[in-house]
Amino acid sequence: MFKFGALSEGMVTTLKPKLGANPERARSHNKQLVLRAVRHSGTIGRAEIARASGLSTQAVSNIISDLLAEGLLVEQGHRSAGRGLPVQQYAIRPGGGYAFGVEVRPTAMFTALVDLVGTPILTHRTPLKDPTKGVILDTVCAQLDHALSQTQVQRHMLMGAGIVMPGPFGDTGLTGTASELPGWNIGDPAEIFATALELPVFVENDANAAAMAERMNGVARGLDDFAYLYFGQGLGLGLVQNGQILQGAFGNAGEIGHIQVLVDGRPVELESATSRLSVQACLARQGMDVTTMDDLTSLYSSANRHLMLWLDQAAQALSAALSIIENLFDPETVILGGAMPDVLLDHIIARTVLPERSVSNRPDRVHPRLMRGTSGRMTATLGAAALVLHQAFTPTIAEAR
Known part of the structure; x- marks a missing residue:
């Protein structure tokens, strides 16, 4: 089976390329170039792979033969390319x-x-x-x-x-x-x-x-620079720059839940105003034991007053956090997702005030400044x-x- 590069013993790290230092690593690198081109296109021919990867057509042909033999690629019919013979197409083999x-x-x-x-x-x-x-x-x-x-x-x-x-x-x-x-x-x-x-x-x-899940198969597919606010028990921030996770010196970049923001004029930790722990604590103070996402959805459907007040607080806190995220990291977009019902995330997004004084406030934007992820409760x-x-x-x- 294809060995896909050097696996680190710990957090994923960005490795510096040194082509030619080791023939086997160089070959593995080239296989990854081909696989990336195929995955990005869905189905693709050899000449297109060569253009996308920067490899020669002969090198691509050799690598495709290897990948077919290893069961990582599959032939996916032919596509007419004008005059000449139809072009063989290739796709990733799911199994x-x-x-x-x-x-x-x-x-x-x-x-x-x-x-x-x-x-x-x-x-x-x-x-x-x-x-x-x-x-x-x-x-x-x-x-x-x-x-x-x-x-x-x-x-x-x-x-x-x-x-x-x-x-x-x-x-x-x-x-x-x-x-x-x-x-x-x-x-x-x-x-x-x-x-x-x-x-x-x-x-x-x-x-x-x-x-990373959103970039593989969600709304961030094709994006190389974005921020992801994740609702787990607390609130975390995943940062993708140039297609790689930004980790920091010890793997702890993005602990945004512990920064202070203003809510109703008083400083609070962001996580205490907008997270699963936060909404559960808020509702518990009113005698409501909320343990599942379905519980939250049901309360939202009935327009529960205490939940609505919490949502307003969460949107206010997020507005302050958004200014920090945008001006520090200049992302293509900020995505909200994780263990929070879609209806609650949509409510928060609709009521979040997008700061005017932000590098992200520009007329040539391609994506909305704030979006909801599509990977759902299993995102992480x-x-x-x-x-x-x-x-x-x-x-x-x-x-x-």
């Missing part, structure tokens, strides 16, 4: 490989097995009453076995596993927040999961993974799997050591 995605929250684990084009073939939710390391590791291993058994996918067809969990990573000044997983601030989570699963593993925070879970697939379609070559 050419699989990725396992895991999202760990303090109260539940979500898993997904997806094929090579990112289509989920199985998803599952498992309640977590005890989010300690041992329980989480045992549950992840059990869910992987369950997914393979239910789908009849062979283990050797797995390209790797992506694990997403709330940040921050490491022992920081934010340790101890209600949205984090206890005990995971010590040690290397990627190494721990890789040992347990015996697979290449990527670990990311949930917001970054959600951003699918994003976990997308971390693995991203490597197959992103040409990166590590420096020779």
